Amino acid sequence: MEQVLVFQLGEETFGLEVALIQEVVESPHLHYIPRAPNHVLGAINFHGNILPVLDLASYQGFLSGTRDHRVIVLPPEVCSLALAVASIRRIIPLDAEALLPFPREQQEQLYIRAVLNCQGTMINLLDTTRLLASLETV
Amino acid sequence: MRIDISYKFIMGFIIVVASIVLLNVVAPHLGIPEEWQQLVTVSVAILVGLILGSIFSKAFTANIRHLTEAAENLSNGNLSRVVRLRSTLFPDETHDLALSLNRVVESLRELVGYIRTSSTKVAESSQNLSATSQQITASAHEVTNTIEQVSRGAETQAEMIERCSHLIKEMAISIDMVASSADRVEDSARDTADNAQRGGDLARATMKKMKQVLGEVEQNGAQIVSFGTQVQKIGKIVEVITGIAQKTNLLALNATIEAARAGEYGRGFAVVAEEISKLADSTGRSAGEITDLIGAIREENQKVQASMKESIGEMDAGREALDSTGQAFEAIIQTALGTQVKATGIAELSQKQTDGARELVVAIDEISKVVTDNAAATEEVSAASEQQAASMEDMAHSAQALSALAENLLDVVKRFQVGTERG
Numbered sequence: 125m126e127q128v129l130v131f132q133l134g135e136e137t138f139g140l141e142v143a144l145i146q147e148v149v150e151s152p153h154l155h156y157i158p159r160a161p162n163h164v165l166g167a168i169n170f171h172g173n174i175l176p177v178l179d180l181a182s183y184q185g186f187l188s189g190t191r192d193h194r195v196i197v198l199p200p201e202v203c204s205l206a207l208a209v210a211s212i213r214r215i216i217p218l219d220a221e222a223l224l225p226f227p228r229e230q231q232e233q234l235y236i237r238a239v240l241n242c243q244g245t246m247i248n249l250l251d252t253t254r255l256l257a258s259l260e261t262v
Numbered sequence: 263m264r265i266d267i268s269y270k271f272i273m274g275f276i277i278v279v280a281s282i283v284l285l286n287v288v289a290p291h292l293g294i295p296e297e298w299q300q301l302v303t304v305s306v307a308i309l310v311g312l313i314l315g316s317i318f319s320k321a322f323t324a325n326i327r328h329l330t331e332a333a334e335n336l337s338n339g340n341l342s343r344v345v346r347l348r349s350t351l352f353p354d355e356t357h358d359l360a361l362s363l364n365r366v367v368e369s370l371r372e373l374v375g376y377i378r379t380s381s382t383k384v385a386e387s388s389q390n391l392s393a394t395s396q397q398i399t400a401s402a403h404e405v406t407n408t409i410e411q412v413s414r415g416a417e418t419q420a421e422m423i424e425r426c427s428h429l430i431k432e433m434a435i436s437i438d439m440v441a442s443s444a445d446r447v448e449d450s451a452r453d454t455a456d457n458a459q460r461g462g463d464l465a466r467a468t469m470k471k472m473k474q475v476l477g478e479v480e481q482n483g484a485q486i487v488s489f490g491t492q493v494q495k496i497g498k499i500v501e502v503i504t505g506i507a508q509k510t511n512l513l514a515l516n517a518t519i520e521a522a523r524a525g526e527y528g529r530g531f532a533v534v535a536e537e538i539s540k541l542a543d544s545t546g547r548s549a550g551e552i553t554d555l556i557g558a559i560r561e562e563n564q565k566v567q568a569s570m571k572e573s574i575g576e577m578d579a580g581r582e583a584l585d586s587t588g589q590a591f592e593a594i595i596q597t598a599l600g601t602q603v604k605a606t607g608i609a610e611l612s613q614k615q616t617d618g619a620r621e622l623v624v625a626i627d628e629i630s631k632v633v634t635d636n637a638a639a640t641e642e643v644s645a646a647s648e649q650q651a652a653s654m655e656d657m658a659h660s661a662q663a664l665s666a667l668a669e670n671l672l673d674v675v676k677r678f679q680v681g682t683e684r685g
Binding site: 126127143150212 | 539
């Protein structure tokens with residue numbers, strides 16, 4: 125059974141499959157990257173590898189308020205990238221029957237592949253493929 | 263040489279007879295005819311008798327006339343003249359009579375002068391007496407008036423004294439009341455002093471307690487400060503626990519991720535990781551609650567410290583107030599003791615005053631009696647002075663009558679002309 129890490133972006137609740145996560149780490153010192161785009165906060169040293177940190181909230185157009193001191197590190201086979209979110213909640217099981225389809229045409233800017241109804245709370249599942257694709261084009 | 267009238271007559275007769283005898287002897291010798299001789303003798307005798315008779319009778323009648331005039335003068339009251347007869351060689355009874363008359367005149371003159379001066383003096387004296395008695399009458403009237411005034415004054419005095427007596431009796435009652443009030447004041451002052459003593463003792467005891475409480479409060483303050491530091495230490499420990507919980511949570515999260523990656527093999531591990539995550543969450547929540555509690559405790563602690571400081575300040579003020587209260591009680595005790603002494607003095611004094619007032623009442627009663635006696639005596643004096651006034655008026659009338667009598671006497675005596683030389 126697949127599991128989802130639930131986190132907050134602004135007022136919205138998002139989810140990311142655990143299979144797409146390498147590790148959740150305490151954000152060590154954030155190195156400033158000169159001439160980087162606004163949504164790149166800086167870079168961290170992750171077990172000897174330099175990973176850029178993406179401000180997921182501001183990249184998707186949310187108001188970036190508070191930020192969790194932990195960052196989500198993606199597996200190196202997916203992308204060498206860390207995601208900064210407002211706050212990391214918990215890991216919940218992904219019930220495939222509770223998945224609701226998300227009308228993609230509605231928001232081109234939002235990288236959501238489906239909506240999970242978890243006891244009344246709508247959790248937007250992050251579409252990493254499109255997100256990474258959009259990052260590639262930048 | 264005094265010769266009585268009878269002898270003078272005899273002498274004249276003898277001379278006539280002698281002349282006849284002589285002529286009878288002498289006639290024949292003178293050449294007168296015989297026939298004529300008898301005739302001549304007779305005629306010469308008659309002539310001699312006529313001459314002698316006329317001389318004698320003239321002298322005699324002159325003296326008698328003088329005497330008659332003097333007697334008439336005397337009867338008319340003229341005492342100014344002295345009877346003076348022609349002095350002769352041979353004075354007789356007429357001269358004696360003249361001398362006697364002169365003596366009578368002299369005596370009368372003295373008598374009249376004496377009566378005149380005496381009656382003048384009597385008149386003067388009686389006038390003086392009259393004036394004096396009138397003055398005395400006036401004085402007696404004045405005395406009567408004065409005595410009436412005195413009598414009225416005595417009546418007023420009696421009324422006044424009665425009022426005085428009444429007032430003094432009221433005063434005695436008031437003084438008795440003052441005395442009983444002073445007794446009550448004394449009792450009250452004693453009670454006040456006792457109460458103030460107890461109050462002072464209480465204030466001292468309270469002071470002692472308060473000092474004790476203050477010491478305890480200061481101790482409590484120190485304890486609360488140390489408690490605050492302890493709580494702060496707990497807070498630090500809780501922070502550590504919170505960090506551990508967060509790390510545990512992260513580890514659980516990563517463990518879950520790792521377990522998911524391990525697939526079927528990691529399932530049991532995933533359950534353990536989830537439990538750990540739950541524990542970590544629970545620990546975190548508890549730590550958060552503890553932190554909240556610590557915050558509340560610190561807040562409360564600060565409040566307690568502040569209120570304790572306030573309490574200490576208030577207690578200092580209370581201590582000062584208690585000090586002043588103790589002093590005030592001391593002052594009250596002194597005042598009450600003074601009041602007690604004064605009240606005792608007042609009670610004694612008012613007792614003396616009561617005695618004095620009683621004596622005063624007795625004295626006033628005696629004065630009242632004396633005044634009543636005085637009034638009676640004054641009425642008697644008034645009656646006496648009225649009688650005196652009446653007597654004086656009688657005396658004045660008598661003096662006037664006496665004066666009238668003296669004037670009558672003077673009038674009577676005025677008839678007698680005493681002459682200028684005697685006044």
